[in-house]
Amino acid sequence: MAFKCIKPNHNNLSFNSIFHRCKSMAEFKQAHARLVVKGLYHPPPSLRPVISFSALHPSGDIDYALLLLLRTSVPPTVFPFNTVIRGLARSLRSDSLSNSVLVLARMAEIDLSPNNYTYTFLFQVCAKFFASNLGQQFHAMVIKRCFQVDVCVCNSIIQFYSVCGKLDNARKLFDESTQRDVVSWNSMINGYVRNGEILEALWVFEKMPERNEVSWNSLIGGLVRFGYLDEAHRLFDEMPKRNVVTWVVIISGYSQNGQPREALVLFREMQLLDLKPNCPILVSVLSACAQLGALDNGNWIHSYIRKNSIKMDSILSAALIDMYAKCGNINLAMQVFGSSQEKDISTYTASISGLAYNGYNEESLRLFEQMKSAGITPDHISYLAVLCACSHMGCVEKGFHYFNSMVDVHQIKPELDHYTCMVDLLGRAGLLEEAERFIHTMPIAPDNVIWGALLSACRTHGNVEMGERVGNFLIESDQDHDGRYVLLSNIYAVSSKGDHVEKIQRTMRRRRIKRVPGCSSIEVDGVVHEFVAGDRSHDKTDEIYLVWEEMVREIKKFGYAPETRGVVFDVEEEEKETVVSYHSEKLAISYGFISKEPGSVLRIVKNIRICSDCHSAIKLVSKVFKRKIVVRDRRRFHHFEGGFCSCKDYW
DNA sequence: CTAGGGTTAG
Numbered sequence: 001m002a003f004k005c006i007k008p009n010h011n012n013l014s015f016n017s018i019f020h021r022c023k024s025m026a027e028f029k030q031a032h033a034r035l036v037v038k039g040l041y042h043p044p045p046s047l048r049p050v051i052s053f054s055a056l057h058p059s060g061d062i063d064y065a066l067l068l069l070l071r072t073s074v075p076p077t078v079f080p081f082n083t084v085i086r087g088l089a090r091s092l093r094s095d096s097l098s099n100s101v102l103v104l105a106r107m108a109e110i111d112l113s114p115n116n117y118t119y120t121f122l123f124q125v126c127a128k129f130f131a132s133n134l135g136q137q138f139h140a141m142v143i144k145r146c147f148q149v150d151v152c153v154c155n156s157i158i159q160f161y162s163v164c165g166k167l168d169n170a171r172k173l174f175d176e177s178t179q180r181d182v183v184s185w186n187s188m189i190n191g192y193v194r195n196g197e198i199l200e201a202l203w204v205f206e207k208m209p210e211r212n213e214v215s216w217n218s219l220i221g222g223l224v225r226f227g228y229l230d231e232a233h234r235l236f237d238e239m240p241k242r243n244v245v246t247w248v249v250i251i252s253g254y255s256q257n258g259q260p261r262e263a264l265v266l267f268r269e270m271q272l273l274d275l276k277p278n279c280p281i282l283v284s285v286l287s288a289c290a291q292l293g294a295l296d297n298g299n300w301i302h303s304y305i306r307k308n309s310i311k312m313d314s315i316l317s318a319a320l321i322d323m324y325a326k327c328g329n330i331n332l333a334m335q336v337f338g339s340s341q342e343k344d345i346s347t348y349t350a351s352i353s354g355l356a357y358n359g360y361n362e363e364s365l366r367l368f369e370q371m372k373s374a375g376i377t378p379d380h381i382s383y384l385a386v387l388c389a390c391s392h393m394g395c396v397e398k399g400f401h402y403f404n405s406m407v408d409v410h411q412i413k414p415e416l417d418h419y420t421c422m423v424d425l426l427g428r429a430g431l432l433e434e435a436e437r438f439i440h441t442m443p444i445a446p447d448n449v450i451w452g453a454l455l456s457a458c459r460t461h462g463n464v465e466m467g468e469r470v471g472n473f474l475i476e477s478d479q480d481h482d483g484r485y486v487l488l489s490n491i492y493a494v495s496s497k498g499d500h501v502e503k504i505q506r507t508m509r510r511r512r513i514k515r516v517p518g519c520s521s522i523e524v525d526g527v528v529h530e531f532v533a534g535d536r537s538h539d540k541t542d543e544i545y546l547v548w549e550e551m552v553r554e555i556k557k558f559g560y561a562p563e564t565r566g567v568v569f570d571v572e573e574e575e576k577e578t579v580v581s582y583h584s585e586k587l588a589i590s591y592g593f594i595s596k597e598p599g600s601v602l603r604i605v606k607n608i609r610i611c612s613d614c615h616s617a618i619k620l621v622s623k624v625f626k627r628k629i630v631v632r633d634r635r636r637f638h639h640f641e642g643g644f645c646s647c648k649d650y651w
Numbered sequence: 652c653t654a655g656g657g658t659t660a661g
Binding site: 215313 | 652658660
């Protein structure tokens with residue numbers, strides 16, 4: 001023993017310590033380059049830390065790892081080869097698949113047999129790139145060589161098959177496997193969930209000998225994904241021990257499935273249990289606030305983030321910006337934008353579209369230009385925001401300018417959404433023929449949404465001929481969509497074909513199409529109050545109606561005349577004025593007058609678009625009662641002040 | 652000295 005110490009391997013020690021001191025890829029490369037340039041012999045084992053760092057560290061360089069592994073004589077042990085395949089499995093680059101095959105081939109060249117780790121990483125790569133055939137070949141290799149797989153390899157094969165949609169193969173392996181643990185069961189649940197077989201997933205869940213949080217979370221996540229939110233909530237209640245992922249799944253589930261109130265309720269439950277929300281939860285809750293237009297709640301989240309010094313990443317700041325913008329408070333949104341540290345494309349996009357639907361069209365376009373100057377390449381979503389701004393401005397020329405630059409400068413292939421935006425742009429501007437021609441010359445097939453945009457433009461500009469044609473086509477091809485019937489009958493109602501309205505109503509009744517009722521909400525002291533037209537369910541109904549009638553008397557002195565033309569549905573003639581008089585946004589505003597502090601801004605959120613009667617009434621209310629009123633409808637904001645609206649009556 | 656399953660916006 002003492003003998004060996006006489007000649008220690010100085011080289012090896014010193015080179016190892018050189019590399020071990022390195023903290024970044026650049027330092028590794030510099031150190032390595034110095035050795036190579038000086039022609040100093042560096043023993044292969046010392047390269048191991050370089051390979052590990054290059055392959056696995058977030059700031060590493062997988063190509064460098066591959067280079068060292070394939071072109072130098074690293075010691076022929078399986079470890080560095082496994083490390084590189086592991087790194088390839090982590091990377092998102094499309095050549096990872098072929099590179100992992102290259103590594104495997106090199107192993108065969110130098111007679112290195114893959115071990116369990118090698119196979120685990122290989123199946124990870126195949127799962128990530130949905131390399132169904134290659135993975136199957138690896139599986140065959142495992143079988144043919146009588147390789148003794150351990151439970152991890154077995155599970156990674158199950159996982160591989162299930163993400164590739166080969167559920168039968170996964171199930172066969174699972175059934176035949178002698179080593180099954182909770183991960184195997186969970187992978188099967190996930191496989192079924194991923195492939196839409198929620199009943200199978202449920203069956204597996206019920207048969208499991210033991211479950212952990214992941215089992216519960218996977219099933220709950222599956223139920224959420226397929227819209228079975230009540231079932232998901234039931235399991236959530238039954239769950240013996242929840243973790244933070246459980247909360248993410250259920251809260252984001254509600255938030256993304258159009259049930260933002262439930263998301264907020266669960267978030268409050270978390271607060272009561274003194275549980276710390278993580279970033280994804282905060283993002284989901286902010287999105288719920290954005291959907292509801294619940295500014296008080298959103299403000300509270302913002303101060304919670306500040307108080308607890310939660311790290312703001314770009315997603316969280318985008319969510320905050322989006323929340324403020326969708327609550328109609330563009331100033332706060334832009335404040336968050338201004339103070340966010342790392343502005344990436346999502347931060348910009350949230351601000352660009354926020355400005356656009358709040359009526360700050362020029363500012364929106366300016367920010368888009370600013371983003372490009374900052375060296376951020378616009379993507380298809382930021383272009384969507386810009387086109388939307390042009391459409392709100394009614395600026396056809398600018399819209400086409402951006403549409404063309406999207407294709408020519410940034411090589412982004414327009415998707416249906418972009419085409420819809422262009423049809424909307426042309427249609428709003430009254431260029432109906434051009435809009436229809438545009439649809440016919442699109443390189444992809446138009447969907448019902450695009451025709452819907454055209455139909456809506458026909459209604460705005462009273463084009464009965466085109467409206468009748470498009471509308472009748474739409475109520476046949478998309479029979480369940482209530483809005484199309486409404487638009488078409490509105491078009492008939494103001495034309496000489498008033499008698500056709502009756503026909504449309506009969507068709508709707510026959511097909512049992514229910515209209516989605518118009519619904520408006522207002523937040524008071526953190527509670528969101530909801531109203532539908534003619535609603536009498538609120539505690540303060542009497543007062544609300546009294547106040548609105550009083551306000552109508554006042555604005556009539558300033559020239560308000562109720563319009564009933566838009567009301568053609570489900571009501572008898574004499575009811576029309578009553579219904580339009582108590583549209584949901586009017587009730588919500590009236591409640592705001594009663595319950596909010598005098599002079600405070602009233603913020604209303606409406607689920608469908610505002611009608612022109614409400615629009616002119618609210619303009620006058622804002623003038624006569626000197627009150628700022630912000631109405632968010634399905635498409636955009638209307639900021640009412642002093643008798644004017646930010647949309648300049650173009651909406 | 653390495654490994655397998657669940658969550659994240661615009």
